[in-house]
Amino acid sequence: xxxVTQTPKFRILKIGQSMTLQCTQDMNHNYMYWYRQDPxxxxxxxxxxxxxxxxxxxxxxNGYNVSRSTTEDxxxxxxxxxxxxxxxxxxxxxxMTSGKETQYFGPGTRLLVL
Amino acid sequence: GxxxxxxxSTLSVQEGDSAVIKxxxxxxxxxxxxxxxxxxxxxxxxxxxxxxxxxxxxDQRIAVTLNKTAKHFSLHITETxxxxxxVYFCAAxxxxxxxxxxxxxxxxxxxxxx
Numbered sequence: 001x002x003x004v005t006q007t008p009k010f011r012i013l014k015i016g017q018s019m020t021l022q023c024t025q026d027m028n029h030n031y032m033y034w035y036r037q038d039p040x041x042x043x044x045x046x047x048x049x050x051x052x053x054x055x056x057x058x059x060x061x062n063g064y065n066v067s068r069s070t071t072e073d074x075x076x077x078x079x080x081x082x083x084x085x086x087x088x089x090x091x092x093x094x095x096m097t098s099g100k101e102t103q104y105f106g107p108g109t110r111l112l113v114l
Numbered sequence: 115g116x117x118x119x120x121x122x123s124t125l126s127v128q129e130g131d132s133a134v135i136k137x138x139x140x141x142x143x144x145x146x147x148x149x150x151x152x153x154x155x156x157x158x159x160x161x162x163x164x165x166x167x168x169x170x171x172x173d174q175r176i177a178v179t180l181n182k183t184a185k186h187f188s189l190h191i192t193e194t195x196x197x198x199x200x201v202y203f204c205a206a207x208x209x210x211x212x213x214x215x216x217x218x219x220x221x222x223x224x225x226x227x228x
Contacts, residue, residue: 042205042218101163
């Protein structure tokens with residue numbers, strides 16, 4: 001299994017541009033998450049999904065959108081990029097089983113907005 | 115919502131000594147507390163976790179303790195080695211329905227001095 005994969009690894013955007021960060025997992029996990037990590041800080045939850053067709057906001061959802069049309073994919077959309085969205089973005093997933101809480105993280109996407 | 119405080123932000127110890135990192139949480143409903151290790155430029159990886167029905171858990175040189183009354187939990191690393199150098203994050207969540215996703219502390223940069 002490849003686990004959780006993310007593309008691209010690195011991207012530079014101009015203010016006002018849009019882009020989609022891709023996340024795919026091949027572990028048949030129900031739950032998927034998007035976090036952002038600012039320099040020297042912990043991770044903050046942007047959005048999460050408990051299954052295909054179901055998404056919900058996390059702590060910092062403004063400026064982002066998500067969709068979950070399949071179990072495997074959970075893309076994150078930035079519509080109008082702003083410098084405040086410069087960050088490292090991590091996707092994560094976990095299985096929906098009682099007692100199984102471990103979240104598996106992807107390698108991250110480093111985004112720079114200029 | 116949940117708030118997690120983590121101390122210290124930087125911890126330097128001699129190789130072979132012990133290291134202790136402490137976290138407090140605000141939501142008494144939280145019942146799952148993982149610890150993640152993140153090496154420079156890499157993804158966070160789970161090293162140990164504990165549930166609120168357990169006071170202590172050990173895994174070789176790593177242990178976590180939980181005090182539900184005081185709402186704090188700690189990571190203990192004994193016989194530290196150079197490969198323990200990394201940033202460590204504590205996190206908390208309520209596992210039992212409702213909103214999902216982890217709330218992270220800001221991280222502790224652990225430096226192992228040779």
